[in-house]
Amino acid sequence: MPWKNQGGGPWGSGPKGPWGSGPQPVGPRPPDLEDLLRRGQDRLQQIMPGGYFSGIGITLIILLIVAFWLLSGFFRVQSEELGVVLRFGKHVRTVQPGLNYHLPYPIETVLLPKALRVNTISIGMTLIDDPARRARSVRDVPEESLMLTGDENIVDVDFTVLWRIKPDGVGDFLFNIQNPEGTVKAVAESAMREVIGRSQIQPILTGARNVTEQNVHELIQKTLDSYGAGIQISQVQMQKVDPPAQVIDAFRDVQAARANLEQLQNEAQTYANQVVPQARGRAAQILQAAEGYKEQAVAEAKGQSARFLKVYEEYKKAPDVTRERIYLETMERVLGGADKLVYDGGASGQGIVPYLPLPELTTKRPPTTGPQSSGGSR
Numbered sequence: 001m002p003w004k005n006q007g008g009g010p011w012g013s014g015p016k017g018p019w020g021s022g023p024q025p026v027g028p029r030p031p032d033l034e035d036l037l038r039r040g041q042d043r044l045q046q047i048m049p050g051g052y053f054s055g056i057g058i059t060l061i062i063l064l065i066v067a068f069w070l071l072s073g074f075f076r077v078q079s080e081e082l083g084v085v086l087r088f089g090k091h092v093r094t095v096q097p098g099l100n101y102h103l104p105y106p107i108e109t110v111l112l113p114k115a116l117r118v119n120t121i122s123i124g125m126t127l128i129d130d131p132a133r134r135a136r137s138v139r140d141v142p143e144e145s146l147m148l149t150g151d152e153n154i155v156d157v158d159f160t161v162l163w164r165i166k167p168d169g170v171g172d173f174l175f176n177i178q179n180p181e182g183t184v185k186a187v188a189e190s191a192m193r194e195v196i197g198r199s200q201i202q203p204i205l206t207g208a209r210n211v212t213e214q215n216v217h218e219l220i221q222k223t224l225d226s227y228g229a230g231i232q233i234s235q236v237q238m239q240k241v242d243p244p245a246q247v248i249d250a251f252r253d254v255q256a257a258r259a260n261l262e263q264l265q266n267e268a269q270t271y272a273n274q275v276v277p278q279a280r281g282r283a284a285q286i287l288q289a290a291e292g293y294k295e296q297a298v299a300e301a302k303g304q305s306a307r308f309l310k311v312y313e314e315y316k317k318a319p320d321v322t323r324e325r326i327y328l329e330t331m332e333r334v335l336g337g338a339d340k341l342v343y344d345g346g347a348s349g350q351g352i353v354p355y356l357p358l359p360e361l362t363t364k365r366p367p368t369t370g371p372q373s374s375g376g377s378r
Contacts, residue, residue, distance in 0.1 A: 073104040082115035082170050091171040111174060115165040118234060121185050123192070124158035125239070146244065147193050153201040156242045159213075161188045161220070162234040169230025176228045184224070184231060191219040201243075205255070209238050 076099050077083040083095035085102045086109045097116075102108040124145030128137050145156050163184055165173045177183050195215045196204065204212060217236045224231045243251040315322040 069104050073102050073108070075100055075102065075110055077112060079116070081112045082165075082167070084111040084113065084170050084174060085109075086111065091175070094170050113165060113170060113174060115167065115170050115173070118162055118164050119181070121161045121163070121181060121188065122158075123161065123185060123189050124156070144189060147196045149196055149201045149204065150198050151200050154244050155196065155201055155204060156240065156244055157192060157196065157238065158240040159188075159192060159216075159236060159238045161185075161236055164232050164234060166230050166232045169232075172228050172230030174230075176230065180229070180231065183227070183229060184220075187223045188216070188220050188236070191216050191223065194219065204241055205243070205251075209241065213238055 075083065077095060077097045079097050081097060083100055084091060085093050085095065087103070087107065092108075100110075102110050124141055126139045126141055128139055140156075140158070142156075145158050147155055147157055149155055161184060173180060195212055199208065199212065213236045217233055220236070221233045224233070242248055311322070311326075
């Protein structure tokens with residue numbers, strides 16, 4: 001038949017159809033591996049005298065392989081990492097961040113844990129990413145946060161633990177514990193429950209947070225050290241300490257009442273501290289004034305007594321003179337402030353008319369309140 005001469009089917013040989021050539025490949029063609037191998041062999045033959053299968057060629061190939069094998073021992077430790085070098089699986093040394101070298105595999109291998117980074121574990125709550133708000137929301141985990149206190153109350157505690165790997169305990173961290181984060185979380189929750197179980201609910205809710213955090217910190221570190229975990233606890237932070245949600249309103253009322261009680265007691269104490277010193281000051285002032293008056297009266301009495309004795313001593317020496325002097329001094333004090341007219345009764349006073357100011361005496365007389373006599377006053 002005529003189509004047999006076309007070297008294929010009725011549409012010709014290869015991909016051609018009855019309407020011409022078939023579809024052509026589009027895009028770059030893949031490299032030919034045989035061509036690449038052939039070119040590499042030609043270059044090796046040009047470099048190595050006598051061919052690459054000669055003794056010199058084999059030696060150069062071996063040297064290149066050994067050089068690449070030795071160079072494979074260089075490695076870089078990042079800023080948050082420490083390099084743990086293992087020789088046939090045994091920890092031999094720890095290297096710091098930077099470019100370092102170890103014997104190539106399989107003699108030595110290296111592990112790069114994040115030993116310089118501070119890790120955070122949250123207990124009693126879970127952080128959930130919220131893509132809509134581009135933030136994180138906190139979800140409470142009651143099976144982790146609800147704890148029993150020493151006085152048989154229930155408290156809801158959320159806290160976080162900051163921890164890192166000890167610089168000298170990287171080997172312990174890698175080989176002594178299998179799940180570091182799970183171990184730290186379990187130990188931290190157990191330590192918090194133990195400390196809360198020994199405490200009363202009132203100090204936990206008010207002013208004993210720092211003491212509780214310190215006790216939990218020490219207990220976690222002691223437990224991890226006994227495990228040989230190679231972990232250092234940096235800090236324990238209590239985020240929320242509240243009663244259960246079902247009774248939180250009643251607890252808040254009790255706290256408000258206690259706060260009001262303390263406020264009233266402080267105000268009363270302040271008033272007492274103000275009034276008592278004032279009363280004591282006034283009492284001391286009165287006592288000092290009385291003591292001063294006493295001293296003054298006694299001193300005046302003693303002075304008058306001494307003066308009288310002095311006068312009496314002088315009187316006994318000259319009674320007439322002393323009597324006359326006392327009389328004169330007395331009349332001086334009595335008549336010193338009065339208006340006086342001296343009449344000696346001699347001849348020069350014959351023209352003096354005695355005068356009695358009756359109107360002035362009448363006006364100065366106090367009015368009489370009783371019934372007047374029929375004759376009137378004269």
